Amino acid sequence: xxxxxxxxxxxxxxxxxxxxxxxxxxxxxxxxxxxxxxxxxxxxxxxxxxxxxxxxxxxxxxxxxxxxxxxxxxxxxxxxxxxxxxxxxxxxxxxxxxxxxxxxxxxxxxxxxxxxxxxxxxxxxxxxxxxxxxxxxxxxxxxxxxxxxxxxxxxxxxxxxxxxxxxxxxxxxxxxxxxxxxxxxxxxxxxxxxxxxxxxxxxxxxxxxxxxxxxxxxxxxxxxxxxxxx
Numbered sequence: 001x002x003x004x005x006x007x008x009x010x011x012x013x014x015x016x017x018x019x020x021x022x023x024x025x026x027x028x029x030x031x032x033x034x035x036x037x038x039x040x041x042x043x044x045x046x047x048x049x050x051x052x053x054x055x056x057x058x059x060x061x062x063x064x065x066x067x068x069x070x071x072x073x074x075x076x077x078x079x080x081x082x083x084x085x086x087x088x089x090x091x092x093x094x095x096x097x098x099x100x101x102x103x104x105x106x107x108x109x110x111x112x113x114x115x116x117x118x119x120x121x122x123x124x125x126x127x128x129x130x131x132x133x134x135x136x137x138x139x140x141x142x143x144x145x146x147x148x149x150x151x152x153x154x155x156x157x158x159x160x161x162x163x164x165x166x167x168x169x170x171x172x173x174x175x176x177x178x179x180x181x182x183x184x185x186x187x188x189x190x191x192x193x194x195x196x197x198x199x200x201x202x203x204x205x206x207x208x209x210x211x212x213x214x215x216x217x218x219x220x221x222x223x224x225x226x227x228x229x230x
Contacts, residue, residue: 083122084179087196088161090119091181095194100128100183103192105136112138116196124169124176124197128183131155131190141171150180154193166200175200 094100099111108128116126116138129135133146133155145151150164164178180195 084163087120087123087179088181091161091179091194091196094119094126095181095183100194101185101191103128103130103183105130105134108136109138109140112136115194119196122198122202124172124174124199124202127178127195127197129155129193129195131192135193137171139171143170145170148178150178150195151193154180154182155190164195169197172197177203 094115097111097115099107112126112128116123119126125137125139127135127137127145129145129151133144133148133151134142135145136142148164148167150162153159153162153164159182161181162179164180166175166177168174169176174197176197176199178195178197180193183191183194185191
């Protein structure tokens with residue numbers, strides 16, 4: 001009888017031990033699952049925060065980069081504007097020379113060479129054209145520019161100053177831009193047109209210094225929307 005009781009107690013204890021072990025195992029398994037879920041949630045949350053920070057920094061960096069690029073372009077634009085304004089001022093001074101106001105085309109080459117030496121080393125040549133378009137240059141070349149916009153703007157449209165479209169020079173064969181101003185005679189009449197020629201290579205030297213970002217660059221567009229230097 002006592003032996004039967006002992007066997008019964010042993011079986012009971014084993015059942016309890018098995019039940020407790022099963023509960024502990026399931027509890028541990030549940031804990032692992034909860035820990036895993038929490039870990040994944042935290043990882044996702046951290047990744048989301050990192051992405052938000054990156055997006056914010058990228059936006060701010062892009063804005064800063066754009067602002068910096070704008071400053072570079074504006075600075076170069078102002079530099080080019082100052083260069084053109086300087087040439088305008090020097091052209092006006094040269095246009096007041098007596099040799100131009102009462103022109104003698106046979107003696108004009110020496111006068112134009114003198115002007116070219118004083119204006120700027122960046123110009124290719126200086127030219128003077130009579131009201132009919134016949135011209136002579138500081139390089140002692142001659143032709144007619146009656147159809148050129150930088151001539152007609154002064155001689156026909158009455159402008160004081162004009163920056164022409166990019167053209168191939170008639171006597172130089174070089175792609176260039178001409179800047180012109182009027183020359184008035186002793187009585188206030190149009191005595192001629194004084195112009196200076198700047199090659200597109202020289203303008204490209206200016207735009208070539210404009211660096212926008214890693215691969216961007218600057219360019220110059222004329223009044224027709226045509227890119228003339230980059």
